[in-house]
Amino acid sequence: MSSDICFHVYVENDTCHIGSHYDDEHFDCGKKNCHRTKTRYPDGSVRLRNPNIELMDQDILYHLALGSGSHDLVEMFGDIKFVCMGGTPKRMENFAHFIMKEIGHKIPTGTTLMDISQYSYRYSMFKVGPVLSISHGMGVPSIGILLHEVIKLMYHAKCKDPIFFRIGTSGGVGLEGGTVVISDDAIDGMMNHYYEVPMLGKIVKRPAIFDKRLVRELRALAHPEDPYETVTGTTMCTGDFYEGQGRLDGAFCDYTETDKMEFLQLLKANGVRNIEMEAIPFAALTHHAGIRAADVCVTFLDRLKGDQVNAPKEVLEEWQRRPQQLVARYIKSTCRPKGGFLSTATDL
Numbered sequence: 001m002s003s004d005i006c007f008h009v010y011v012e013n014d015t016c017h018i019g020s021h022y023d024d025e026h027f028d029c030g031k032k033n034c035h036r037t038k039t040r041y042p043d044g045s046v047r048l049r050n051p052n053i054e055l056m057d058q059d060i061l062y063h064l065a066l067g068s069g070s071h072d073l074v075e076m077f078g079d080i081k082f083v084c085m086g087g088t089p090k091r092m093e094n095f096a097h098f099i100m101k102e103i104g105h106k107i108p109t110g111t112t113l114m115d116i117s118q119y120s121y122r123y124s125m126f127k128v129g130p131v132l133s134i135s136h137g138m139g140v141p142s143i144g145i146l147l148h149e150v151i152k153l154m155y156h157a158k159c160k161d162p163i164f165f166r167i168g169t170s171g172g173v174g175l176e177g178g179t180v181v182i183s184d185d186a187i188d189g190m191m192n193h194y195y196e197v198p199m200l201g202k203i204v205k206r207p208a209i210f211d212k213r214l215v216r217e218l219r220a221l222a223h224p225e226d227p228y229e230t231v232t233g234t235t236m237c238t239g240d241f242y243e244g245q246g247r248l249d250g251a252f253c254d255y256t257e258t259d260k261m262e263f264l265q266l267l268k269a270n271g272v273r274n275i276e277m278e279a280i281p282f283a284a285l286t287h288h289a290g291i292r293a294a295d296v297c298v299t300f301l302d303r304l305k306g307d308q309v310n311a312p313k314e315v316l317e318e319w320q321r322r323p324q325q326l327v328a329r330y331i332k333s334t335c336r337p338k339g340g341f342l343s344t345a346t347d348l
């Protein structure tokens with residue numbers, strides 16, 4: 001690696017990683033292409049990698065029903081430290097209530113949490129102290145659009161070193177339903193480790209990289225007495241739930257059960273622990289923005305044993321809370337004894 005190019009490299013287990021991790025030592029290192037310098041101002045607030053935005057009179061965050069001209073985004077969101085996202089509005093509303101109890105955040109008696117983005121009719125967003133809880137819908141385009149707007153929101157609000165979590169659901173590969181998977185790597189349906197975005201008629205590839213330290217910190221918060229397993233591994237992100245994930249039960253199917261099993265066994269042999277539909281843009285866009293991020297998903301079934309999600313509703317609801325509990329432990333672990341939150345659990 002050339003000595004005048006800094007990709008914010010950190011070494012772990014003798015392997016070099018391009019990291020978006022929180023590390024002030026590298027800040028403004030003066031080297032060309034320093035990832036941290038590109039993505040942060042000296043005070044740690046989010047710097048956008050798009051020079052057009054600061055030249056605009058106002059920026060409308062259309063799908064969030066917010067705007068830099070119409071709302072005081074610094075006042076509304078300047079204290080955000082954690083952005084948690086997951087597919088459904090209900091899950092994210094429940095998470096907002098759960099995290100409110102966990103961190104002891106109080107709202108005035110007689111008031112209730114409001115869906116800040118309700119008039120977008122697209123995503124739901126709840127704010128609980130330093131935590132934003134947002135639904136991202138299903139699949140790559142939906143989470144991609146949300147990430148553009150939330151990263152811009154972090155910039156407009158001058159948020160300092162926010163951490164993003166996805167708290168999702170997935171199909172396990174050789175894992176029982178109810179297992180929690182923390183992704184340490186992401187691949188797409190063609191086994192690529194990058195997010196391919198067609199731009200102006202050309203394909204741009206953005207590496208999909210998770211923050212290894214955040215993965216370790218989260219893994220360390222799994223309790224031995226939890227009545228389920230918490231594992232780390234590669235997550236496959238597909239563009240479809242049925243044929244894209246090798247199911248036999250879609251409206252169409254042009255392969256055999258043997259083909260499907262061979263594919264799933266190949267995934268398993270290559271360290272893939274679960275399959276979902278957002279990991280690639282989530283890892284790639286947060287990494288590109290220099291934001292530490294983790295994808296924590298529960299499995300709803302073992303894909304080696306079937307395709308249908310047939311566990312009872314109450315069981316699925318309890319399983320969905322497991323990633324939320326792990327992320328809540330992380331957020332709580334960063335609470336300062338005298339109030340406020342640190343940017344990382346290991347700063348304690």
Ligand SMILES: O=P(O)(O)O[C@@H]1C[C@H](O)[C@@H](CO)O1
Nearest residue numbers: 086087138139168169276277
């Ligand atoms: O966070 P969720 O539960 O939406 O994640 C997975 C991936 C797809 O969005 C969806 C498919 O059922 O669930």
Ligand SMILES: O=c1cc[nH]c(=O)[nH]1
Nearest residue numbers: 169170171275276277
């Ligand atoms: O099998 C599954 C279950 C949940 N979400 C997915 O994307 N796949």
